[in-house]
Amino acid sequence: MPARAPRVTRSEAVVIRHRRFGDSDRIVTLLTPARGKIDAIAKGALRPRSRLAGHLEPLTHAEVLLAHGRNLDIITQAQTLEGFATIRDDLDRLSLALYLLELADRFTVEHAEADAVYRLLLIALLRLARGDGEQLVARSFELGLLDATGFRPEWRDCAACGEPVSPDALAWSPLAGGVICAACRGSHPEAGPIDASVLKVLRYIQQEPYEEAARVRLTPELASGLERVMHELMRAMAERDLGSARFLSEVRQTPRAAAGEEDAEDSAAVAASAEPLPAYTEPDSRNA
Numbered sequence: 312m313p314a315r316a317p318r319v320t321r322s323e324a325v326v327i328r329h330r331r332f333g334d335s336d337r338i339v340t341l342l343t344p345a346r347g348k349i350d351a352i353a354k355g356a357l358r359p360r361s362r363l364a365g366h367l368e369p370l371t372h373a374e375v376l377l378a379h380g381r382n383l384d385i386i387t388q389a390q391t392l393e394g395f396a397t398i399r400d401d402l403d404r405l406s407l408a409l410y411l412l413e414l415a416d417r418f419t420v421e422h423a424e425a426d427a428v429y430r431l432l433l434i435a436l437l438r439l440a441r442g443d444g445e446q447l448v449a450r451s452f453e454l455g456l457l458d459a460t461g462f463r464p465e466w467r468d469c470a471a472c473g474e475p476v477s478p479d480a481l482a483w484s485p486l487a488g489g490v491i492c493a494a495c496r497g498s499h500p501e502a503g504p505i506d507a508s509v510l511k512v513l514r515y516i517q518q519e520p521y522e523e524a525a526r527v528r529l530t531p532e533l534a535s536g537l538e539r540v541m542h543e544l545m546r547a548m549a550e551r552d553l554g555s556a557r558f559l560s561e562v563r564q565t566p567r568a569a570a571g572e573e574d575a576e577d578s579a580a581v582a583a584s585a586e587p588l589p590a591y592t593e594p595d596s597r598n599a
């Protein structure tokens with residue numbers, strides 16, 4: 312019997328991913344409001360009759376009881392608060408949800424408060440679960456995430472010099488994190504064109520309340536334009552500041568097929584095994 316009872320805390324969490332640990336345990340990566348991203352052991356989670364396992368699948372909002380271990384916390388109890396069944400039943404929504412989990416993972420570090428990111432993620436998942444438009448859920452999560460983590464993109468004035476950008480010469484740079492004015496084009500050879508209507512919607516989503524932005528009608532063309540810009544931006548931000556090559560390849564592929572594999576031990580949130588989709592083309596000017 313231990314001399315002291317371990318300190319135990321109760322927390323809500325979103326399960327980001329898990330991986331096998333030994334013969335019968337799992338290490339579960341949780342995003343929590345107060346403690347940020349943490350790894351914790353779910354003992355016996357690989358055993359058939361585990362009481363924990365079903366509550367600790369990726370894409371679960373759960374309440375967990377954590378006993379503080381020497382190295383890793385130990386999950387002693389877990390209870391599903393929301394299992395997001397309506398997301399799991401729809402491959403497109405599931406793929407998008409896994410992408411959001413991956414983003415939340417990439418833009419947080421362990422043991423650093425992540426209350427804002429936690430809330431953004433949970434709200435986005437709840438919106439997705441109730442059937443909101445996938446494009447808006449994704450784009451508003453991405454923009455909110457960049458905002459919350461200090462990478463707010465600049466869609467109005469030049470991201471390089473701060474001067475207003477002429478509507479006649481619209482360009483943007485994922486590396487600079489926003490639009491680029493004509494005068495700064497020379498020092499940003501990677502900058503490429505951006506559609507005026509895409510830019511307008513990005514500004515709108517960034518500035519207006521979600522419910523207002525939800526009224527914007529997105530044509531398929533506009534939606535794919537928005538997706539292309541935001542995926543490129545998320546990749547650039549993650550690459551520049553988090554140095555994640557894996558993230559780069561995953562976003563390029565856009566998670567699709569990895570969804571729904573309940574027994575994917577490594578991480579259901581990883582689309583590494585997914586078939587590469589014909590994604591958007593890279594701007595060739597980057598090598599200029």
Ligand SMILES: [Zn+2]
Pocket residue numbers: 469470471472473474491492493494495
């Ligand atoms: Zn400029």
